[in-house]
Amino acid sequence: MSATSYQAMTMVIYLSVMVLIGFFAYLRTTNLDDFMLGGRGLGPFVAALSAGASDMSGWLLMGLPGAIYSAGLINMWIAVGLTIGAWLNWKYVAPRLRAQSEVMDNSITIPSFLSNRVQDQRNIIRITAGLIILLFFTFYVSSGIVSGAVFFQSSFGMDYRLGLVLVTAITVLYTLIGGFLAVSWTDLVQGLMMVTALVMVPLVGIYELGGVSNLVSAVNQVSPDLLSLGLAAPTLGMVSALAWGFGYFGQPHILVRFMALRNPQEAISGRRIGITWMLLGVFGAGGTALVGIAMYSAKGHPLDNPETVFIALGQLLFHPIIAGFMLAAILAAIMSTISSQLLVTSSALVEDIYRGIRKKEFSGNNGVILGRAAVLIVAVVAALLALNPNNTILDLVGFAWAGFGASFGPIIILSLYWKRLTPAGAIWGMISGAATVVIWKQLTGGIFDLYEILPGFVVNLLVTMIISHLTYRPNPQVEAKFEAGNQAARRFASLAPSDS
Secondary structure (H helix, E strand, C coil): CHHHHHHHHHHHHHHHHEEEEEEEEHCCCCHHHHHHHHHCCCCCHHHHHHHHHHHHHHHHHHHHHHHHHHHHHHHHHHHHHHHHHHHHHHHHHHHHHHHHHHHHCCCCCCHHHHHCCCCCCCHHHHHHHHHHHHHHHHHHHHHHHHHHHHHHHHCCCCCCHHHHHHHHEEEEHHHHHHHHHHHHHHHHHHHHHHHHHHHHHHHHHHHHHCHHHHHHHHHHCCCHHHHHHCCCCCCHHHHHHHHHHHHHCHHHHHHHHHEEEEECCCHHHHHHHHHHHHHHHHHHHHHHHHHHHCCCCCCCCCCCCCCHHHHHHHHCCCCHHHHHHHHHHHHHHHHHHHHHHHHHHHHHHHHHHHHHHHHHCCCCCCHHHHHHHHHHHHHHHHHHHHHCCCCCHHHHHHHHHHHHHHHHHHHHHHHHHHCCCCHHHHHHHHHHHHHHHHHHCCCCHHHHHCHHHHHHHHHHHHHHHHHHHHHHCCHHHHHHHHHHHHHHHHHHHHHHHCCC
């Protein structure tokens, strides 16, 4: 068999397993709560790896290694910012959000939680938040589809559009069938595949190069600046890279994993598992980029597309069968994020926008049917946007990440820790944060090269607090629920083992 045949065989095995998991999850999905949140039954291991896999996407195996391959370790500051942000998110948001979302009328989406938290009787928060999710997640899903199409194009010489159709169809199939459980269980498998591949590639690459010293020498041969972290002269670029960490507080597809935990206490185990996975992944991505520089650029054969460095090394260093599973790991990263984002976008359309306007409960399994229809609609729109990609994967992800972080991050933090949050404050904070990101993105040069998440986050925080202060009126019912949620979080924390 040829190398391509071996790799195609592993792809078929991987994709078949993903669809089978979807069918198995279908048997466990009986209502909208199951479809959107898995009945709040996720254990910490599944929740942590599902959050990580859905978070990191194709950028961990393609976007980040490509950025480091092109510009050096200066781009590792993105990973530093993300790791700090993820730890803080698990530590301070996860347990309270799990407790508060259940107390607040068993909220199963982020917009419904925010609406219930401030008792927005007119559902303006749900509809506004749902529209923001629809806007930014359509771009986010599109970036994943671009990653998948580039993957098939680079790995198998497949036509870009055919690859686009294939990755969209398979991801939609298992998401459509199994909902949240299918997404979480496939994320678990995909997360394990991703981190295994990211550890193996740089380790084997360093061995082939004859050790770390030879790796460093080869990279220095291309440019000594590639190994510089820029500590001697901090730049606006470093600040922008670190600012990625702010995004974690507002990512709906990550936050719903916290809401789906069995109880707040499991956030402790989830954090330890998730951060360990993340550290292995980001160091592996950095190592992959450096090995790629040593094996390609230092030998006078630089890659045409830096974002394919992981693909190229997998095919160079491993037997075709192992290389096939390495390639499947990339597809796993891409599909895990697309599926999570499709599901959250579906919930925004059905649970927040549709129900927010109609103000009626669903009868029978109508909610599940509409949820599946929404998954299909969003996937088709995102695929159409991906037909002619004009930006890198990292650019597309960066815009959507900033949009969510600036729109929802400050609101989520204030909703959990500040009882004076009001409907008007939350609404105008979300709108101002989203608008700042969109406007800032259009400006270039000087201070405007600062990553748009930072100004968006600050503007949202200030607007929310000022308007909430001006419109706050004591509401015993809201404040009683707020305190009940915090007591639940504290109670589980007191039962937890010593935390670090």
